[in-house]
Amino acid sequence: MIKKFIKRFSIIAAPMFILTLITYLSITKIPDKIYINEESKLTDVSLQNNSFLNKIKLNNDKLNVDFLGLFPIKSVAVQTVSNLELYPGGTSVGVKLSTNGVLVVGYSNIETSDGTMDSPGKSSGIELGDMILKVNGTEIQSSKDLIAKVKSSSDENLSVEILRGKSKLTKEIKLIKEGEEYKLGLWVRDSTAGIGTLTFYHENTDTFGALGHPITDADTNTIFSIKDGELLKSSILSVRKGQRGTPGELKGLFLNEKDSIGSINKNLGSGIYGKTTEPLINPVFNSPMQVGYRNEINEGPAQIITTIGEEGPKLYDIEIVKLLPQDKPGPKSMVIRVTDEELLNRTGGIVQGMSGSPIIQNDKIIGAVTHVLINKPDYGYGIYIEWMLKDAEILP
Missing domain, CATH: 2.30.42.10 (PDZ domain)
Structure with a gap:
């Protein structure tokens, strides 16, 4: 009798457990807040990673997620943003940082x-x-x-x-x-410098964002706590092509270390930010573009704007392979793959110094390149642009 009861209970409980697990996993992937452009309709908004078991209901400025359309399990706030526009980056920039105090990097x-x-x-x-x-x-x-x-x-x-x-x-x-x-008996460091790529310039606030990831110390992997920093004009001199197991690199120089084009005041997990001393509008892509938020991004074709030589910033084809669930800012929001033959021939894919290159989809800025996969140089990671805009205090 007991065995029959256990068997029947298992037949009922196992599917319920699987459904509950699917529901739980889908909830963890749904953000607590999403952004939409002012002209968008709430009825047009969809949620990435939502389970087929969940039903979405509209309630003023919120999306309510109900399990099987019966049991409320999550509420997602919807923030309407006036048509935010950014000038795309894609140009090479020099970065100089001074630490707040001195960083311990070794013992003696x-x-x-x-x-x-x-x-x-x-x-x-x-x-x-x-x-x-x-x-x-x-x-x-x-x-x-x-x-x-x-x-x-x-x-x-x-x-x-x-x-x-x-x-x-x-x-x-x-x-x-x-x-x-x-x-x-300590080795210490008080500054660092390097080359990266500008992601965006926001004209209304004279704010810029770059890199898409923090600047860290090479020896300790510690994020630099900065006292101050400068953004400088730079030029790409050569490219070391990436190969499996060996990341490539853009090699460049600062054009004029005494002529700063911006001050850096934040070095965060999503990039570096600061104020400009002049409009950072590149000569090729010199018109502002709308922002594409997470709910607008699709897996599939996209492009990046980046500079790999004297010809300046160019558009190159990529594919967004996978959108990754995130509930807080971080440089690994999506997996991307370079598909552009010219870029593959010249760089092997994504190389150091390309971090910050804006990702474009449907004529909107949706993110930035952040990292390369060392064993697959044509693959890498990108960050959602809204994470950068939040840390830059452009988005609420």
């Missing part, structure tokens, strides 16, 4: 008359990726500033304030003398 042992001693900084709990903000209560402005403060110390004990992630900590360090000078 100390040579004393008694032999080799471990790094005092390491022994006191300083970790790679920590930002040193203050020494004995005094702010640190640069690597030279830190070296000078350690050298001038009259006491072997040093109080160091660090930033680790989002937490500020204080470490007490006992310095060791190497010769006649005290040593901290």
Whole structure:
């Protein structure tokens, strides 16, 4: 009797469990908020990744998702945005950043008359990726500033304030003398520079966005906490073609390091942002374009605007292979594949320095190139443009 009951229960419960699982997975992929252009109708809005088991109902400025049309399981806010337009980027830009404090990137042992001693900084709990903000209560402005403060110390004990992630900590360090000078035993960095691609320029606010991903330290993979930064004009000199296992690279130079075209004030997971000192309108794609939001993007053909030589920015064909579920900003919103024969012949696909190249679909800016898949250089990732616009504070 009990076995029959269990068997019957299983026959009923198994399908219910599968349906519940499908529903749960579909809910996790549906965003809490979507954006639509002012001229769009709410009845035209669809939700990506919505399960066939769920029914969508309209309720003023919300989309309600009901399981089997009977049980409410999620409500999605709809934000109407006045027809937002951006000037597309696609031009190469130079980036210079100065850190807020100094970044710890390595350890150094100390040579004393008694032999080799471990790094005092390491022994006191300083970790790679920590930002040193203050020494004995005094702010640190640069690597030279830190070296000078350690050298001038009259006491072997040093109080160091660090930033680790989002937490500020204080470490007490006992310095060791190497010769006649005290040593901290740390390698530090206070700046970085490189080449990337501009994504957009918003004329109404003089705001720009670029890269589509954060600038990180190559040794520690730590996102730079920036004090200030500059956007510079740059030129592409050559291309190292990407191959399986070896990412390619755009090699360029700053045209004039003294002539900044913008100030960088944010280095976030979705890119770098700041204010311009001049309109960043490229000579080829010099008309503003509408923004395409997540609910407007489709898997299939698209294009990117990027610069790989002296001819300047050009359109190249790509395919959006897969749209990925995201509930917060991040550089991996979609998988893309380069299909343009010219671009494949010259670069092998996506290369370093191409990050930030705007992605265009149906004559709208929908995202930006962010990363290459090392073992498949014709494949990479892109970010939804709305994530960049939110972090740039252009979208609410």
